[in-house]
Amino acid sequence: xxxxxxxxxxxxxxxxxxxxxxxxxxxxxxxxxxxxxxxxxxxxxxxxxxxxxxxxxxxxxxxxxxxxxxxxxxxxxxxxxxxxxxxxxxxxxxxxxxxxxxxxxxxxxxxxxxxxxxxxxxxxxxxxxxxxxxxxxxxxxxxxxxxxxxxxxxxxxxxxxxxxxxxxxxxxxxxxxxxxxxxxxxxxxxxxxxxxxxxxxxxxxxxxxxxxxxxxxxxxxxxxxxxxxxxxxxxxxxxxxxxxxxxxxxxxxxxxxxxxxxxxxxxxxxxxxxxxxxxxxxxxxxxxxxxxxx
Ligand SMILES: C[S@@+](CC[C@H](N)C(=O)[O-])C[C@H]1O[C@@H](n2cnc3c(N)ncnc32)[C@H](O)[C@@H]1O
Numbered sequence: 001x002x003x004x005x006x007x008x009x010x011x012x013x014x015x016x017x018x019x020x021x022x023x024x025x026x027x028x029x030x031x032x033x034x035x036x037x038x039x040x041x042x043x044x045x046x047x048x049x050x051x052x053x054x055x056x057x058x059x060x061x062x063x064x065x066x067x068x069x070x071x072x073x074x075x076x077x078x079x080x081x082x083x084x085x086x087x088x089x090x091x092x093x094x095x096x097x098x099x100x101x102x103x104x105x106x107x108x109x110x111x112x113x114x115x116x117x118x119x120x121x122x123x124x125x126x127x128x129x130x131x132x133x134x135x136x137x138x139x140x141x142x143x144x145x146x147x148x149x150x151x152x153x154x155x156x157x158x159x160x161x162x163x164x165x166x167x168x169x170x171x172x173x174x175x176x177x178x179x180x181x182x183x184x185x186x187x188x189x190x191x192x193x194x195x196x197x198x199x200x201x202x203x204x205x206x207x208x209x210x211x212x213x214x215x216x217x218x219x220x221x222x223x224x225x226x227x228x229x230x231x232x233x234x235x236x237x238x239x240x241x242x243x244x245x246x247x248x249x250x251x252x253x254x255x256x257x258x259x260x261x262x263x264x265x266x267x268x269x270x271x272x273x274x275x276x277x278x279x280x281x282x283x284x285x286x287x288x289x290x291x292x293x294x
Contacts, residue, residue: 008033011064019059023048027056032117034110035097036068040089044076050087057089069094071110076278081165082114082211102127102149106175112167114142118275119210122285123149126234129287130154130206137204137225138162139192139218140211144172144185151181160203162188162195196221205231212238212283219258229292230267234285236274241282248284255286263294 012031016024027048030041038060040053050072057070069091073084086095095111101120108115127150130136134156138147141161150159163169169189176185188195192214207222209215215235222233235255239247251271259266268289277283 012060015059015063016056019056020048020052023052024056031060033064033067034108034115034117035099036066037095037097037110038064038067038070039073039086039110040070041073041084054089057091061090068092069097071095077114080213081112081168083112083165084110086111099145101145102153104145104148104152104175104179106143106145106148107171107178108143109167109171113165113171114168119145122274124153126150126208127153129232130156132156134205135203135227136160136206136208137196137200137222138208138210139196139222140209140214141172141187142168142210144175144187146208146210147172147185148175148179148181151184152179156184159185160188160200161185162190162192164189164191193218193221196225200225202227207231207233209234210236212236216254216258219255220262223259223262223264223290223292226290231290233288233290235288236283236285238277239282239284241280247282251284251286252288255288259288259290263292264290265293267291 013028016028032039053072060070061067070089071086072089073086075085077084096109099106099108102124123146130150132155136150136156136159138159138161141147141163144161147159147161166189169187172187176182201224204225204227207225209222215237237251239251241247248271252269256266266288269286271284271286274283274285
């Protein structure tokens, strides 16, 4: 039913408008489907009351055949683990589900770990860049989606996958088994800086840094984990959008400054918008080829 994102978007819009009239106008674009759970992300300022959201939740439950549980996300992602707070709206009061992406299955608990279905394209894009001869380090791996999609599609030598949230780590361990990528995706529990310093110096051809809060600060550790003094880093950042699109260059410059201050150079770099994350705020990724110069 949800294979076609356009169809799903239209259906969500229709239901939101029918239930809430004009008040539901922009709300439909704030609904995420994760497995058999629907999440309505409450706008920071809204005239809608809990009862409005409950009505919408009940309508979604009765109209979307594959959905069993509806939750209202009442905060943005917060804290070091990037988790939202939720109120249950309708259906089973269950926060665990199986999320599917690119022929992989992921066990997830929306109340305990970071999850968004809006990174699916990015996971595939990066997986297609990886070669089978590579070793990858994923510094902020969550429940392992990026790492497992890479393992399945690119079949690299290894994807060392670190997360500091014990719930994300435990789910990653399960997801590695579910997707049969044991021996390729190697899970680590802890702070990425510490794990790299202690266990992953000079091992990687490519490093993923999918956590905008820490990405620039942790560039020294990403460089430390590269082997043969060169490699590729994918740095995810939040930037303010501007009409002239100067943010593309600004993102590259901020990565260049950090890389150069560590005695490395940026041989080549591109940036692209990954998704919108708030009013006027974008997530961008800088794909940077780097080389040690001293
Ligand atoms: C945005 S999520 C990762 C998203 C994931 N890569 C995906 O595509 O779904 C960021 C993750 O970084 C983890 N994290 C936060 N601080 C960390 C640290 N210092 N070291 C390792 N992981 C960290 C959080 O627990 C969270 O799971």
